[in-house]
Amino acid sequence: MNYPVWVVPVIGSGWVIGIIAIIHILISHFAVGGGIYLAFAERKARKENRKDWLEIIQKHSRFFLYLTIVAGAMTGVAIWFSIALSSPEATSALIHNFVLGWASEWTFFIIEITAIIVYYYTWNRVSAKKHEAVGWIYAISAWMSLFIINGILTFMLDPGKGWLSVAGTGAEPSKFWEAFFNPTYFPSLLMRTLVCITLAGLFAMVTASRINEEKEPKLKEQIVKWSAKWLMPAFALIPVAALWYYLMLPQANKDLFKLGVSTIGQGIFTQLTRNAVFLIFASIILFFIAYVFLWRHPKSVKLSHALLIILLAFSIIGVTEHMREMMRKPYVIGNYMYSNGIRKFDAEKFNSEGYLRNTIWTTEESKTTWHIQDTMTSEESDNLSSPIQPDLYRGELMFRGQCIACHTTNGYRSISKLLKGRDEASIRSIIDMLHEYKEDSPYRKFMPPLVGTKGEVDALIKYLDSLINKIDQ
Amino acid sequence: MAKSKSLGPDTMGTRFYKWLDERLALSTMAGFLSKKTVPQHKHSHWYYWGGITLTFLIVQFITGILLLIYYKPGPDAFESVRFITYELEFGWFIRGLHHWSANLMLLALFIHMFSVFFMRAYRRPREFGWWTGVLLLLITLGFAFSGYLLPFDELSYFATKIGLDVAESLPLIGPALAAIARGGTDVTYLTIQRFFTLHIIVLPLIILGILTIHLVLILKHGNASPPSEEAKPKNKRKEIKFFWDFFVKDITMWLLALNFLILVTILFPPQLGSPADPLAPAPEGIHPEWYFMSQYQFLKIFGNILPGAIGEFISIGLMACALLLWAIVPLIDNTGKAGKRAKAATYIGLLSIVILVVLTAWAYLAI
Ligand code: HEM
Numbered sequence: 001m002n003y004p005v006w007v008v009p010v011i012g013s014g015w016v017i018g019i020i021a022i023i024h025i026l027i028s029h030f031a032v033g034g035g036i037y038l039a040f041a042e043r044k045a046r047k048e049n050r051k052d053w054l055e056i057i058q059k060h061s062r063f064f065l066y067l068t069i070v071a072g073a074m075t076g077v078a079i080w081f082s083i084a085l086s087s088p089e090a091t092s093a094l095i096h097n098f099v100l101g102w103a104s105e106w107t108f109f110i111i112e113i114t115a116i117i118v119y120y121y122t123w124n125r126v127s128a129k130k131h132e133a134v135g136w137i138y139a140i141s142a143w144m145s146l147f148i149i150n151g152i153l154t155f156m157l158d159p160g161k162g163w164l165s166v167a168g169t170g171a172e173p174s175k176f177w178e179a180f181f182n183p184t185y186f187p188s189l190l191m192r193t194l195v196c197i198t199l200a201g202l203f204a205m206v207t208a209s210r211i212n213e214e215k216e217p218k219l220k221e222q223i224v225k226w227s228a229k230w231l232m233p234a235f236a237l238i239p240v241a242a243l244w245y246y247l248m249l250p251q252a253n254k255d256l257f258k259l260g261v262s263t264i265g266q267g268i269f270t271q272l273t274r275n276a277v278f279l280i281f282a283s284i285i286l287f288f289i290a291y292v293f294l295w296r297h298p299k300s301v302k303l304s305h306a307l308l309i310i311l312l313a314f315s316i317i318g319v320t321e322h323m324r325e326m327m328r329k330p331y332v333i334g335n336y337m338y339s340n341g342i343r344k345f346d347a348e349k350f351n352s353e354g355y356l357r358n359t360i361w362t363t364e365e366s367k368t369t370w371h372i373q374d375t376m377t378s379e380e381s382d383n384l385s386s387p388i389q390p391d392l393y394r395g396e397l398m399f400r401g402q403c404i405a406c407h408t409t410n411g412y413r414s415i416s417k418l419l420k421g422r423d424e425a426s427i428r429s430i431i432d433m434l435h436e437y438k439e440d441s442p443y444r445k446f447m448p449p450l451v452g453t454k455g456e457v458d459a460l461i462k463y464l465d466s467l468i469n470k471i472d473q
Numbered sequence: 474m475a476k477s478k479s480l481g482p483d484t485m486g487t488r489f490y491k492w493l494d495e496r497l498a499l500s501t502m503a504g505f506l507s508k509k510t511v512p513q514h515k516h517s518h519w520y521y522w523g524g525i526t527l528t529f530l531i532v533q534f535i536t537g538i539l540l541l542i543y544y545k546p547g548p549d550a551f552e553s554v555r556f557i558t559y560e561l562e563f564g565w566f567i568r569g570l571h572h573w574s575a576n577l578m579l580l581a582l583f584i585h586m587f588s589v590f591f592m593r594a595y596r597r598p599r600e601f602g603w604w605t606g607v608l609l610l611l612i613t614l615g616f617a618f619s620g621y622l623l624p625f626d627e628l629s630y631f632a633t634k635i636g637l638d639v640a641e642s643l644p645l646i647g648p649a650l651a652a653i654a655r656g657g658t659d660v661t662y663l664t665i666q667r668f669f670t671l672h673i674i675v676l677p678l679i680i681l682g683i684l685t686i687h688l689v690l691i692l693k694h695g696n697a698s699p700p701s702e703e704a705k706p707k708n709k710r711k712e713i714k715f716f717w718d719f720f721v722k723d724i725t726m727w728l729l730a731l732n733f734l735i736l737v738t739i740l741f742p743p744q745l746g747s748p749a750d751p752l753a754p755a756p757e758g759i760h761p762e763w764y765f766m767s768q769y770q771f772l773k774i775f776g777n778i779l780p781g782a783i784g785e786f787i788s789i790g791l792m793a794c795a796l797l798l799w800a801i802v803p804l805i806d807n808t809g810k811a812g813k814r815a816k817a818a819t820y821i822g823l824l825s826i827v828i829l830v831v832l833t834a835w836a837y838l839a840i
Contacts, residue, residue: 264565274739
């Protein structure tokens, strides 16, 4: 269950995480791929005894060090802050389930950071052999950190049958490995590794493009071309990896892709289809540019081109990550916890006992008043001097608790826009559908059930009506 | 390109090339193109914008033709666009591309025009390049205005109505002009039919003709160097070959522009409002698209100072003069050297940008 205190206007908390995460993902995947690149490049340059190239590699490792250690680490920590604020329940679930995972993840981080610092500062100070060894230590530990985080990320999409069968019983740790090597683990690992290698090639252009093509034309041509080759594995294998990944998805997630094929109607969840369309085109465009420009005309590449092409890659990564987020709807942890932090198996309980009553952030007083109201028989309430009004405060708490994980009042996926033009009765019919959550409800595909007592549902309707139709009370 | 000269062994391919070359003079053209160069300096990136504009135009042609397969002018216009947007598989995508590419084309066109202006590339012998360019701007605005009506939803109906009301206020020809455009006294499906003809046949034919001239002139004269480059001695100036050194960068920019187009399309696919209803009041805060906002605001300001037909007439007259001034800049700054006239041109350019930006911002704040 989430805390209704962090209300981000306009973009919503999801996009705060989203923006930080997309930057982090770009850098962290480069941190993995770039390590492998450095190791291979240094080995090749030393074998061929290329002083000029080694100099470039050293320069590149400085750029690499600054970007990954500073920006990479900062955005990584920022993700923790933002997810802990917006989805404390899910964050806690991940921490508790993967204690071993996180512990090893952080061990690899420490090795990684130490290794890259040592690598950079020991250029020309230790023997070639030792220096190369440090490079390999970095490359391997960086990839291992991907190996681990990938287990946790894919777990969130689909924890797998084994883990789900014990979820909520306290015996979850017994299924650690099953949860870790969940159905989408391997295709995702392949895909991410390919992305890492591609980014290594692209970021290498930042350094390579600055070689003066008039003074050292041969060198520039060789390095740009050699780096461009790093894009090849992705071009050959990404379609395969993507297909494999798609096939491993639970049917419900696959179905989400079809929602936007024939429409972009309001209230229908179409982001996945739209994102998929973009990814297909953007990948082809990246391939084209890489071939025509980087491969065929390496000497013409300037820093500004390199940055623009990285921006293109950035748009691809941003859209992919957005897609991964969207695909989990309506869950934050597949089939276990809804996006708003409510566990699937708690829904029944909240419907009978009340949602707010089970929170730890509502006063006892309110809980008692609401409980009395909800359990009053119709006779009792008829005898009251003034009839009970569902109160707006209660409705707003319901909204914050259950809806703001995905909606804002007036910005991204704005509830005001989605409900525009509806009167109270018509709002009620939608909200009732969300509450009943019938097998054939279209909303099941992307929204969690609305849980709570009748009094709570009424309060939410009242609140939404006041929001849309600006009733003053 | 170099390959074409040393054709190598007598293979099927080379024989076919020779066959074609004899009839189409391919190697003459290739020879000409391979000699073409592009000045290289720190402002070279402005040379990409014409090509980017062209890319978006090509997208307009392709997506426009695809839309035509399902679009029905006349009484079914709204329903057909609704069908394209909300039922046809990936119809929303094609329509979205057409919608966004229209906007981006205008944006690229403005950037292109102003960059050419500040490089003073309209000077001898490039005057006709400038004049055809101004025509291309007007035609593109015509495309945008005529296309905007075609979905015939509330917004497009009122935007067109207001636009034609402005035309109507012109003295003498105004009423007749508006009546011809509308096909009567009101905007109806007859208007759609007329705008459709403009949008689909007339403007495409004209734009192709003028664009051809525009492009041939560029091939003939090459890219102009900005004054800062001209000031340098000849041996300090750099040039690169058009094929392939510049052209690969060009292609890269086109592809990046396409990527951006697809990105905005999937992020913000255009929706469709409710069907046009002449009897309903105009929706609140209705306003034209951004590229007409500055003109709209200018009319509004004048309408407040000088209400009535006179005010409209004068403001339209002033805008026409501004456009004329813009078109004759090559005749004002005609000495080819730096000096008073060149300075005057620069001030005209800066002033135009300031006026356009201020009026547009003002218009949006006033909604
Ligand atoms: C020969 C080329 C073109 C063809 C065949 C064509 C065709 C069409 C068609 C059938 C429509 C109606 C469907 C709809 O509204 O989505 C349309 C709309 C439109 N067109 Fe074009 N068009 C062409 C070029 C252009 C150009 C060059 C521009 C401007 C730069 C333009 C701007 C527009 C606009 C703004 C709309 C309204 C779009 C919307 O509301 O989504 N078109 N066009």
